[in-house]
Amino acid sequence: MSGPIHIRSDETFTLNVGPQHPATHGVLRVKMEMDGEYIVKAETVLGYIHRMHELMGENRTYPQVLPNLSRLDYLGAMGYTHAHVLAIERAASIEVPERAEYIRVLMVELNRISSHLFWFGAFVMDLGGFTPLMYAIEDREHILDLMEAVTGSRLTYCYFRFGGLYNDVDDDFINATRAVIPRLRKSLKKYDALVTGNIIFRKRLEGIGPISAEMCRKYGATGPVARGAGLDFDVRKNEPYSVYSEFDFDIPVYHECDSLARYNVRMDEMEQSLRIIEQALDKLPEGPIMPKKKPKLIKPPKGDYYQAVETARGSFGIRIVSDGTKNAYRFKLRSPTYSNMSLFDEACEGMMIMDALAMMGSLDLVIPEIDR
Amino acid sequence: MGTQNVPSPLEEIPSSVVQFAAADKLINIGRVNSFWPLTFGIACCAIEMMATGCARFDMSRFGAEVFRPSPRQADLMIVAGTVTKKMMPGIKVLYDQMPEPKWVMALGNCAISGGPFAFEGQYSIVLGADEFLPVDVYIPGCPPRPEALLQGILDLENKVSGWNRWKNPEKA
Amino acid sequence: MDLTIFNAVIAVVIAIAFAAANAAYLVLAERRGAGRIQRRPGPNVNLFGLLQPPADGIKLMTKQLMIPGGADKALFMVAPVLAMAPAIMSFVTIPFSNTIVAHSMNVGVLMIFAFASFGGMAILLAGWGSRNKYGVMAAVRAVSQNISYEVPMLITVITIVMMTGTMNLHEIASLQSGGFWNWNIFPVSMSDGFMLQPLMPISFLIFFICSLAETNRAPFDLGEAESELVAGFHTEYGSMGFGLFFMGEYANIVIGASLITILFLGGWGCPFGLYPGVWWFLLKIYLLIFSFIWIRWTFPRTTIYGLLNLSWKILIPISLFNLLLTAGLLKVF
């Protein structure tokens, strides 16, 4: 059900959504020109959490920058650090032991689930349902427990090293992960029954916030936003990195282009991530987690390197322009939500404010990642 | 936790014939049992703040789970994340909009001192929330664990009212 | 004569006390209930959380009173009172049991609806008076919502009035005494002779939905839609002004639950006709309030057009049809 026909009046007023607003999940500001409940024009104002990671990347050595990547997107931090280590390994030609690669995939997928779980709760909270957040965070805590036991932190992991990992996983972790998988499967079914089937929920999302495939292309939207528009784009499949080519998983694609499609994509993705985790646990090879030969000082040769990974929010890219020293000459972060958010201004024109905010929730924003 | 022993303003009131000490104590204990924080997350620490409000850690046990989106109804501002120069005036306005009595918590290293982002060449951030806000409790961590936030709330309760929920096991 | 005035004063005082205590502890019930639903304990440290409402009250009362610059001072001040007062006034005519009723009025139903319409007014004044864009938007929403839901609510009440032939709440409740088969919600009603009322459950459902909407409870809490309009009409209210809105909301919930109980669920009557009394009444209203809380923490919020569509396109036609059929059935039997 889309909104009723909107007859424009001449009188508009400006509404500032943010920087402090419950719907923006952080410090994002959208200057909306409103005609009653309708948005005539929206302009996003960024930069309220701009911390200049890119300059830090140039001023510090490559290992020193590693923790920054997890502050970039605190929900799916593992995926972002993964991009950085992959980029450096590509630039400095460091071999990674197979066991380390498998554990990396395992961790990234666990983190993807925890990120999507948090998004799920926050999204339903945007729509006014508060309880699913609690359920989702409780399930998320179980994943965080697993990861904390290995990595040592709950949110901002700095677990990957150039060439390998900081810490090996033990049998306790593997057994605990195997125990958590059925629990999460059960929870996902419960969410389906509790939220996805809810008539109010569906009415609020079906047909709301259409983002077509062409619009995705023009704005460079990736991740679940693109997959909700019928594009089967996933860097893990399109441009396999690490050991993703070894795993059997599907890309969930929905062709409805609306907020519900984006919701469904993420819910299905959690199931696929569970599949990857199961396979990674089965296939986990024995061996070292750090390479035998590794340069003491990371100094990639002169050149320009790009590495894209699929994070929970879409295609994240790191461009490193190296001049052969221990600092990067240019350290560019291509964040997925930056592109995803840039289409919001156009997409929300003519929508009612509550639908626009529902759409904003379906984009899965993490503001520090947009502002960097 | 980094509480400072700043004398509360109530102690500076000159004594009079009528003593309100008992009433003050009661009022303060009432206040500390219902800290309503402002729904105001800036960065990573906000996620831990939400985790603290949610099922496992549950801030509501201490009556502090009523996150109010409007500063008019909030008592406690938890500065959870890096304060940028662009955001600073906004935070100042939010603080000014909160009615007295109000308290500020600096959650996480960024809000304490700029944390990892205070580097050479940084032009964008404010080095800690205490540059422009009177911070009552500092909670270190990057991000702090939910238990740390709970302890911070208990410390703030103690600071405001001098009342302890539990006996300090270390002192006994 | 004097005695009547004295009685009235006592009644009002008791009503205020009852409303305030209810409001305070319903907030606690809501928080504990929400906690239970969300797998967490909720406020439980001070005497099982029983000291939580006094603590909140003390805090709210001792907070600084702020009037935002540019606000309409008079409207800003009067709105919270207007939110609370009608709710308390409504208690005067509600019969808690056969004997406990402050003032049994012939037009009790009408009076409650008259007072209830003040609620929308208070929200409008609050939103308008605080000179806040979110507030104004919320106020407009809340008023359109109140207007839309009063219509089906009143139409549904007419079916009851037609059946019972009275607008006196006390009489309506008395007519349902005996057992649950005499209740108005029950399709086969036998209090004064056999009556087939197959449509009463529908009336009950419509009335229940409308009372949710009238009290601005989720999933119809568009007036204070937290994720869109910050805090809605009370964005600019702090301290006790906000407290009054809060209490008014819960007092309204109690009124709504009482009204449902009296109109449909047999008032103070026991379901099996044994020991009728005030305890049954309280039990019923608290069960209803619990269901309100349950619904609030289960459902997401509707949209404003979804809400208005529900009223004008679904509830009003159904309730009109319902009214027509009920009138026909009354004529036949």
Added chain:
Amino acid sequence: MIKDTIKQAFLDLLPDPEPIIEEPVVEAAANDTAEDGKKKKAVKKEEPPRVNGVLECDHAAHGYDIDVQLEPGELLAAVMILDKNDFFLESITGVDWIKEKQLESVYDFSRYDFDQCRVVIRTRTPRDNPNIPTISKIYPGANWHERETHDFFGIKFEGHPHLIPLLLPEDADFHPLLKDFKP
């Protein structure tokens, strides 16, 4: 293969087509170990800046397939080719080559389908008067990326509809990623 199509299209576009450098200089360095890189660094410093032309790169070593450098004037035509071939815009950024007194603007393009081909377009402009035509008419998503690049490097995108600071404060008059920036 889309890669060959695009490469041919770019070669046709450039006015004086350079021969494709099959084994680029940077590539050779990539295979060396770090110690060797150190020795070669002294030699490389005197290297002239890259000339315009199409470069086919090893995806495994660099992360992209085609690397084109062209004049700002040819940018729009090149982007139009990519638009026609269903590429999406990944990002736009800049690099400050202070020694050569040039600012480089780097455009990343990629594709949604499985015919994977990442294209990088670079264009250089003098540092004292950096002007590059905007591509936000072709890719509206470039709007934000160009604003960001303007914030950080001061590159002016001619014809951009709304070139005001995006990430920096509204009144910012500094460009932090320039190598001579002092806060």
